[in-house]
Amino acid sequence: MTKIALQQDRKLDAIVLGRAGVDLYARESNTDMADISGFNKFVGGSAANIAVAVSKLGGKVGFIGCVADDAFGGYVKQYMSGQGINLDGMMTDNSGSRTSVAFTEMKPSDCTVLIYRNKASDLTIKPEQVDPEYIANAKVLVVTGTALSESPSREATLIAMEHARRSNTLVVLDVDYRPYSWRTDVDASIYYGIAAGLSDIVIGNREEFDMMETVLAPGNKDDDATAERFLRANTQVVVIKAGEFGSKVYCRDGHKFQQGIFRVEVQKPFGSGDSFAGGLIWTLVNGGELEDGVKHGSAAAAINVSGNSCTEAMPTKEQLFDFIETREQSL
Numbered sequence: 001m002t003k004i005a006l007q008q009d010r011k012l013d014a015i016v017l018g019r020a021g022v023d024l025y026a027r028e029s030n031t032d033m034a035d036i037s038g039f040n041k042f043v044g045g046s047a048a049n050i051a052v053a054v055s056k057l058g059g060k061v062g063f064i065g066c067v068a069d070d071a072f073g074g075y076v077k078q079y080m081s082g083q084g085i086n087l088d089g090m091m092t093d094n095s096g097s098r099t100s101v102a103f104t105e106m107k108p109s110d111c112t113v114l115i116y117r118n119k120a121s122d123l124t125i126k127p128e129q130v131d132p133e134y135i136a137n138a139k140v141l142v143v144t145g146t147a148l149s150e151s152p153s154r155e156a157t158l159i160a161m162e163h164a165r166r167s168n169t170l171v172v173l174d175v176d177y178r179p180y181s182w183r184t185d186v187d188a189s190i191y192y193g194i195a196a197g198l199s200d201i202v203i204g205n206r207e208e209f210d211m212m213e214t215v216l217a218p219g220n221k222d223d224d225a226t227a228e229r230f231l232r233a234n235t236q237v238v239v240i241k242a243g244e245f246g247s248k249v250y251c252r253d254g255h256k257f258q259q260g261i262f263r264v265e266v267q268k269p270f271g272s273g274d275s276f277a278g279g280l281i282w283t284l285v286n287g288g289e290l291e292d293g294v295k296h297g298s299a300a301a302a303i304n305v306s307g308n309s310c311t312e313a314m315p316t317k318e319q320l321f322d323f324i325e326t327r328e329q330s331l
């Protein structure tokens, strides 16, 4: 079993950095975008989803990001603070940017997700708005990688990671790669490479590692070789997620293991990665083993994909343990 060393005497368990926005989910299931009659409104965005996941499990969570100075921005902030998330690092931009909005179908697979991110507010966050003291108050800084896609958010993200390293705050990079956010895969692989080198834990799926290997190992599909390449600089753990095939975990000391999935009736495929990260991080900040963290992440993801949203379908601690117990008893 593997323990990740963490500073325990911190006010916040985790700070998540990245986008918080509005998710509009189709009212009808198994219906094409063109035929949907309307949408139900929730808070979403990869970083907000992870923050809510850790908070619903009982963690003390902070956030670094930016929303627009408008009604959607207000809605996102109100929801997140209602979830007990500290928003001292959440900026509000009034330069005409817009809070990120996603529209989704509700289908178990081949599910369209349209994200509106022209002049996205989250990408306007500036390095001078990132407070090193805030980061020094947290056990973990979780970075969602889309924040690296554009300046000034790119510089704000890299300086946040540097501050975290200086204050012994564990750094987790959730790759969160959205191809349309980047000029080219080469650009993306350069900045993700820098960010991965600043991270203690790197979490991504195969496509995301493919992108990160664009320059150094184009065409590689071998997870073992990928892990070896990324277990360098500060990186102690690499997690390679594979949807319904579960995940593989590699540690710097050579230990590796796999985690399967908890089979459920899937309502929608999105939200799995964010709930997985939430369950894993919550376990680690509570002093749990890496193996248990990955199991909790997998269970949280299964619960989430069987639900009808991302944030609201994140489990509480009781729901998570009941789900695991019920599943394991029926094996």
Ligand SMILES: Nc1ncnc2c1ncn2[C@@H]1O[C@H](COP(=O)(O)OP(=O)(O)O)[C@@H](O)[C@H]1O
Pocket (backbone or CB within 6 Å): 205, 241, 242, 243, 244, 245, 246, 247, 260, 261, 262, 263, 264, 266, 270, 271, 272, 273, 274, 276, 297, 298, 299, 301, 302, 305
């Ligand atoms: N259909 C599914 N049923 C149950 N668990 C799932 C399912 N899809 C994904 N998961 C869980 O969520 C984790 C992350 O999902 P994945 O799709 O790989 O992430 P991402 O959305 O970031 O690509 C997987 O490793 C698995 O544990």
Ligand SMILES: O=C(O)C[C@@H](O)[C@H](O)C(=O)COP(=O)(O)O
Pocket (backbone or CB within 6 Å): 019, 021, 023, 043, 044, 045, 046, 047, 049, 100, 102, 104, 113, 115, 269, 270, 271, 272, 273, 274, 310
């Ligand atoms: O990440 C977003 O901006 C929107 C999300 O809230 C969305 O619902 C989604 O697509 C989550 O997907 P995932 O991060 O790939 O699990």
